Amino acid sequence: MRRLRCPIAASLTLLLAATAMADDVVLVPGSNIPATGGRIRGKIERETPTAIRIGARDVPLDQVAEVIYDAPGISYSQARIQASNGNLPQAAELYQKAVGETNNSLVAQDARFRRAAVLAQHARVDPSTRDAAIQALESVTTELANSRHLGPALELLAALRLEAREFDAADQALRELATLSWAADRAAVLRAQVMVKRGQSEQALRELETLIGRLREGTPARRQAELARAEALVGLSRFDEAEQAARAVIDAADPEDAATLAPSYNTLGDCLRAAGRTRDALFAYLHTDILYPSQAEEHARALAAIAELWRVLDENSRAAQVVERLEREYPNSPYLPAARGVMSNRPDR
Structure with a gap:
């Protein structure tokens, strides 16, 4: 029996090692691509602006939620941790370091894009860093134009150009997208x-x-x-029509569909706010705050609007409390300047 156990054990070890040493393509919820557990494991062979080739399968980018590389390197892993903790400048430095540490060209490309992305995120809070972020994103769109990062980089670039009110440049980026x-x-x-x-x-x-x-x-x-x-x-x-349009999306959505309802209630709040219906707008934003805090981007957007509206209603102490929540929960949110009362920096979406 001993002679049989060694080969079996060796085979199991190799199988487990092969399973562990694999890239992961995580699919979007409800993806039309069949995959166990909503992900495809294997070696990523190539990436293009439209698809990822993994395990002899081409996965369209609109079906991809996340890509996880096997053994991307220490600096890369540390950068992701720093970014998730909101330490964006440190994350950018580590991503830059990761580019030189890896022999995997796809990991290097991802690190370059992620560096540009965290610079863009930081620039939305600190506009004085916008030029550096734009330069990093433009470098991605030109030097990595054949990678899967082209589309996301163009969208981020358009957002920064729009915040700078550089409308022609924003539109050009979107035309390329x-x-x-x-x-x-x-x-x-x-x-x-x-x-x-x-x-x-x-x-x-x-x-x-x-x-x-x-x-x-x-x-x-x-x-x-x-x-x-x-x-x-x-x-x-045309405020009544705008309200009806937003409410129609809300009414048609599944009550559990937070990804739809959070932006819908925020848009409804924007419509009511523009119509001068401050308290009605406040209640719309509170829907997002109370019911859909899992939607981070929209939750931060709602909190900023709530703070601004409390200020309009001369409830400054309540406004200050909401700003404190926003600073604590979303320290790098682009909506912070508006919540603090710096209206000129309110992000265009």
């Missing part, structure tokens, strides 16, 4: 939002209604377009 098949609808919605910021709400409304007409009902892209349509209606001072 639209050339990627998986991102075309998302780019169309974002371009419409740029139009609204430029005062071109009528044109934005026309384009959004055309887009909505061809998108399948109930899809995330359709919901995003419908909420953007509400924003365009606000830009035209």
Whole structure:
């Protein structure tokens, strides 16, 4: 029996090692790609602006929630921890260090993009660092143009350009984003939002209604377009229609669908706020705060709006309490300047 145990043990050891030493592609919830546990394990063979090749399968990027590389290196792993803890400048330095430490070109590309992304996140809180973030993102879009990071980098670049009110540059980035098949609808919605910021709400409304007409009902892209349509209606001072559009998305959503309802209630709050209905707007934002705090970006957006509205209602102590929550829970949120009362830095979305 001893002669049999050694080969079996050796085989099991090799099998476990092979299983452990593998990359992971985590799929988005509800993905149409069959995979055990919602993830595909294996060696990533290549990445392109549209798909990831893993285990002889091509996975479209719009089906990918996260990519986890096997043994990415100490600095890379430390950078991710620092980023999750909100230490963005330290994370950027570690990602830069990780680029030189790895022999895996895909890990190096990911580290370069993640460095640019955390710089962009930091720039939304500290606009004085915006130029450095834009430079890092532009480097990704040119030098890593054949990687999976092209689309996300273009979207971040557009967001920073929009916050700087560089509308033409933002629109150019989104035009490039639209050339990627998986991102075309998302780019169309974002371009419409740029139009609204430029005062071109009528044109934005026309384009959004055309887009909505061809998108399948109930899809995330359709919901995003419908909420953007509400924003365009606000830009035209058609407040009742804007409210109806936002409420329609809320009414059609599953009550457990936090990813839809959090931005929908926030958009409803924006519509009511623009119409001068301060208390109604406050209640809309409180829906997000109380019911959907799991949606970090939208929760931070709601908290900032709540702080601003308490200030409008001369409830300064309540406003201060909400700002403290925002600072504690989301220390790198781009909505912090608005919550603190620095209105010129309120982020454009």
